[in-house]
Amino acid sequence: MREVDIIIIGGGPAGLSAAISCKREGIDNLLLIEREDRLGGILNQCIHSGFGLEIFKEDLTGPEYAKRYITEVERLHIPFMLKGNVLDISQDKEVVVVSPKGLFKLRAKAIILSMGCRERARGAIGIPGTRPAGIYTAGQAQNLMNIRNYMVGKRVVILGSGDIGLIMARRLTLEGARVLAVVEILPYCSGLPRNRVQCLEDFKIPLLLNHTIVDIKGDKRLKSVTISKVGKRGGIVPRQKREIPCDTLLLSCGLIPENELSRKAGVILDPETSGPIVNEELETNIPGIYACGNVLQVHDLVDWVTLEGEKVGKSAASYVKGGKRNYQWIDARAGSGIRYIIPHRISTERDVEVTLRVSRPGKDKDILVKDRNRLIKKVFFGKVNPSQMIKLRLNKKELRGTKALWVSLR
Amino acid sequence: MEERYDIVVIGGGVIGCSIARELSKYQVKILLLEKESDVTLGTSGKNSGVVHSGLYPKPGSLKARLNVEGNRLFPKFCEELDVPFRKIGTLVVAKNKDEVKELKRLKKIGDTNGVPGIEIISQHELKKMEPNIKGVASLYSPTGGITSPYTLTIALAENALLNGVKISLNNEVKGIRRENGRLLVKTEKGEFKTGWVINSAGLFADRIAQMVGISDYRIYPCRGEYHILDKRTMGLINRMVYPVPPKEGGGKGIHLTPTISGNILIGPSAAYIRDREDTKTTKRIMKRLFQEAKEFLPKLTENDFIHNYSGNRAKLIGPKVSGFSDFVIEESPKIPYFINLIGIESPGLTCAPAIAKMVVNIIKEKEGLRRNRDFNPKRHGIKRFSDLSLDEKERLIKENPNFGEIICRCEEVTRQEIISAIKNPLGVVTLSGIKYRTRAGMGRCQGGYCLPKIVGILEEFGISEREITLKGKGSSLFYGRMRE
Numbered sequence: 046m047r048e049v050d051i052i053i054i055g056g057g058p059a060g061l062s063a064a065i066s067c068k069r070e071g072i073d074n075l076l077l078i079e080r081e082d083r084l085g086g087i088l089n090q091c092i093h094s095g096f097g098l099e100i101f102k103e104d105l106t107g108p109e110y111a112k113r114y115i116t117e118v119e120r121l122h123i124p125f126m127l128k129g130n131v132l133d134i135s136q137d138k139e140v141v142v143v144s145p146k147g148l149f150k151l152r153a154k155a156i157i158l159s160m161g162c163r164e165r166a167r168g169a170i171g172i173p174g175t176r177p178a179g180i181y182t183a184g185q186a187q188n189l190m191n192i193r194n195y196m197v198g199k200r201v202v203i204l205g206s207g208d209i210g211l212i213m214a215r216r217l218t219l220e221g222a223r224v225l226a227v228v229e230i231l232p233y234c235s236g237l238p239r240n241r242v243q244c245l246e247d248f249k250i251p252l253l254l255n256h257t258i259v260d261i262k263g264d265k266r267l268k269s270v271t272i273s274k275v276g277k278r279g280g281i282v283p284r285q286k287r288e289i290p291c292d293t294l295l296l297s298c299g300l301i302p303e304n305e306l307s308r309k310a311g312v313i314l315d316p317e318t319s320g321p322i323v324n325e326e327l328e329t330n331i332p333g334i335y336a337c338g339n340v341l342q343v344h345d346l347v348d349w350v351t352l353e354g355e356k357v358g359k360s361a362a363s364y365v366k367g368g369k370r371n372y373q374w375i376d377a378r379a380g381s382g383i384r385y386i387i388p389h390r391i392s393t394e395r396d397v398e399v400t401l402r403v404s405r406p407g408k409d410k411d412i413l414v415k416d417r418n419r420l421i422k423k424v425f426f427g428k429v430n431p432s433q434m435i436k437l438r439l440n441k442k443e444l445r446g447t448k449a450l451w452v453s454l455r
Numbered sequence: 456m457e458e459r460y461d462i463v464v465i466g467g468g469v470i471g472c473s474i475a476r477e478l479s480k481y482q483v484k485i486l487l488l489e490k491e492s493d494v495t496l497g498t499s500g501k502n503s504g505v506v507h508s509g510l511y512p513k514p515g516s517l518k519a520r521l522n523v524e525g526n527r528l529f530p531k532f533c534e535e536l537d538v539p540f541r542k543i544g545t546l547v548v549a550k551n552k553d554e555v556k557e558l559k560r561l562k563k564i565g566d567t568n569g570v571p572g573i574e575i576i577s578q579h580e581l582k583k584m585e586p587n588i589k590g591v592a593s594l595y596s597p598t599g600g601i602t603s604p605y606t607l608t609i610a611l612a613e614n615a616l617l618n619g620v621k622i623s624l625n626n627e628v629k630g631i632r633r634e635n636g637r638l639l640v641k642t643e644k645g646e647f648k649t650g651w652v653i654n655s656a657g658l659f660a661d662r663i664a665q666m667v668g669i670s671d672y673r674i675y676p677c678r679g680e681y682h683i684l685d686k687r688t689m690g691l692i693n694r695m696v697y698p699v700p701p702k703e704g705g706g707k708g709i710h711l712t713p714t715i716s717g718n719i720l721i722g723p724s725a726a727y728i729r730d731r732e733d734t735k736t737t738k739r740i741m742k743r744l745f746q747e748a749k750e751f752l753p754k755l756t757e758n759d760f761i762h763n764y765s766g767n768r769a770k771l772i773g774p775k776v777s778g779f780s781d782f783v784i785e786e787s788p789k790i791p792y793f794i795n796l797i798g799i800e801s802p803g804l805t806c807a808p809a810i811a812k813m814v815v816n817i818i819k820e821k822e823g824l825r826r827n828r829d830f831n832p833k834r835h836g837i838k839r840f841s842d843l844s845l846d847e848k849e850r851l852i853k854e855n856p857n858f859g860e861i862i863c864r865c866e867e868v869t870r871q872e873i874i875s876a877i878k879n880p881l882g883v884v885t886l887s888g889i890k891y892r893t894r895a896g897m898g899r900c901q902g903g904y905c906l907p908k909i910v911g912i913l914e915e916f917g918i919s920e921r922e923i924t925l926k927g928k929g930s931s932l933f934y935g936r937m938r939e
Binding site for chain 1: 682683687732733734735736737738741757758760761762763764845848849852853856857859860861864865867899900901902903904906907910911914920924925926927928929930931932933934935936937938
């Protein structure tokens with residue numbers, strides 16, 4: 046069995062930056078495993094721009110952004126495997142991977158999980174109706190159009206206002222299709238404000254908030270969707286139904302961290318994020334197994350995925366080199382108005398950056414960080430939105446003596 | 456164009472394919488007609504995949520006899536055809552004391568029908584067998600089994616084809632008439648002269664019968680909706696779990712079925728509908744399925760749902776009439792050489808091998824059938840990578856690198872399996888055809904990941920963008936290329 050210091054599973058932005066970071070920390074015996082025939086992950090199909098504004102202060106396309114890291118991986122001679130699919134990870138960090146070159150059993154000192162996420166499919170949302178051709182998830186349509194050069198539809202309705210859906214609304218419009226509506230069940234847009242403006246408003250594509258799809262018609266190819274207004278309690282408003290003839294429906298109804306492999310290794314997941322429960326090193330409950338990027342929490346910006354990967358690379362390298370381990374972890378918990386907070390455990394011995402999302406939109410809000418009744422920090426936000434990830438820096442002085450951390454919104 | 460056959464079988468469901476395959480054991484020229492782009496696209500592909508033990512049909516009925524016989528024949532049937540089958544046992548669970556009486560009634564029916572080994576077990580024993588199931592007592596029937604109904608139907612068609620049956624897809628029957636003592640079947644693609652016609656058209660069997668002037672039957676389509684659960688629920692139940700049958704509707708009630716591939720099915724509901732091919736799902740039933748299943752399996756969560764679908768039963772009794780109706784399997788008293796199979800609903804799948812033998816016997820009564828000495832009962836399915844041990848996987852990839860490329864991650868389907876499916880003997884090249892043959896796209900992401908990859912492989916096989924369809928004509932996936 047081949048021994049590897051650190052195995053990184055997934056060669057998207059998280060895995061790329063984690064691998065580079067491990068290498069810079071002096072770990073040479075690395076292996077980056079990617080299931081596609083090229084590195085870069087989902088960035089390869091994101092041919093729009095808007096990437097790299099935070100890190101490079103430049104407006105790059107997905108492939109351009111990926112290229113910067115792929116070039117660095119090559120320059121540093123980081124070993125990677127393409128068309129490699131990990132079938133299994135065990136608790137003692139044995140990894141089984143297959144590729145057209147064979148089946149390999151590897152043993153790692155540390156593993157970095159960077160498998161990304163998948164799109165929520167129709168069955169998971171329970172959209173009623175028939176099952177004809179012409180129903181795609183937004184990312185699937187993006188792949189078919191941008192990578193494979195297929196036109197997926199002419200008259201399109203998009204369910205869900207996630208970022209990929211918004212991007213695809215613009216993409217389809219530019220390719221001559223008519224996007225009839227973006228239908229969102231929530232009272233607010235779930236994608237980034239900049240995407241709402243640049244992808245919908247600039248093209249006069251209607252965004253129907255508080256609406257959902259209640260029927261799909263068509264036997265062979267999609268013929269129509271019926272939309273309905275949703276009442277305050279989530280019920281449909283019968284008199285406000287409308288049938289929209291269309292040939293294509295895109296689903297942009299959320300992303301689910303892809304943690305099936307993590308489960309196999311015994312990694313415990315947070316039901317709120319569907320990602321692993323991690324400490325401030327981004328280490329899971331299994332010592333030496335780390336997680337970063339969308340497999341940990343679904344991000345809005347790739348730049349932040351990259352930064353998370355960098356952080357994980359340092360943690361995993363320190364683990365392999367026998368760095369400090371004996372921290373006293375305290376719990377960090379999401380209180381009222383906060384959907385989740387990551388990491389789930391912090392040491393209080395160092396400065397720490399936490400990421401969180403609020404449960405619903407609001408104006409003029411304070412985020413309170415408390416240790417029981419002691420207020421550690423208060424940060425004012427003119428506007429909060431679940432679609433925007435919030436980062437808070439807490440320094441070790443503030444945290445000294447804390448027994449449990451509660452973050453809430455007021 | 457006019458072709459001559461000894462026997463024309465109408466309908467490529469599990470019944471038509473079983474009959475065609477059984478008949479191919481004899482020296483007869485057989486044509487199987489199917490209106491869709493593939494076999495198994497009707498009721499046969501959209502049911503629970505249960506091989507019933509025989510607890511439900513009325514004693515003395517055709518259903519009862521064929522069920523018990525079919526159950527007995529099933530293991531060998533599946534073994535010959537390389538189709539998965541597992542005898543896992545059935546539990547009918549009583550939720551309260553009142554329902555225990557019903558268990559006793561069912562046991563009596565089962566015993567009379569000759570179902571072996573049924574017993575009533577206590578709450579304690581039930582807990583031991585199924586720790587996650589809530590109930591006060593249960594009827595246990597060890598001979599209940601599960602199979603993959605669509606794999607079976609495809610296997611039957613492939614084996615029939617191997618043994619000389621001609622299978623014509625996308626070929627709807629338009630009319631049938633008698634001419635000089637023979638039957639003439641007119642279809643979308645031509646006219647076929649034949650000695651016998653076997654009407655195994657499922658939901659459309661009454662309409663086929665009407666074509667020759669038999670208007671004694673009417674099919675009432677009754678839709679059943681299902682949820683499929685993520686494979687991570689595997690092991691929550693190990694046997695089929697049924698409720699005590701509901702008083703109305705004559706169905707078996709919403710039950711939980713472990714599938715051959717490791718998912719759990721919840722369903723089916725029962726709702727009479729007008730359009731026989733309307734297999735939509737509805738929000739109301741989805742909610743009900745969840746609630747009823749949760750009563751048995753409190754651990755169930757909606758997060759476990761990955762897909763829902765529905766299938767329609769071909770019932771011979773309408774919504775307002777309750778009671779029992781038996782299968783109709785006979786040579787029509789009005790039209791000689793025309794065999795009707797009408798109202799083949801549950802337990803039709805279980806009965807398939809027995810029904811096929813029965814139909815052959817009907818023909819044998821009238822004319823001698825000579826054995827086909829070349830008949831080969833064996834069919835080999837597509838080798839499933841995910842079923843193999845690590846050592847076998849390793850060896851296989853060395854032999855053929857296409858086994859090393861995973862196309863569908865959720866179901867662990869490799870490029871080689873997709874290629875084998877594209878090259879299937881029936882010549883079906885649709886996405887649903889590939890899905891039914893490999894399970895690619897049946898997992899938790901529902902094709903989100905593998906569909907573009909499968910499209911890419913189809914492209915390598917020279918299938919153009921307009922020819923890539925979900926389920927045949929009219930179901931194109933694409934509106935051409937974006938750039939030339």
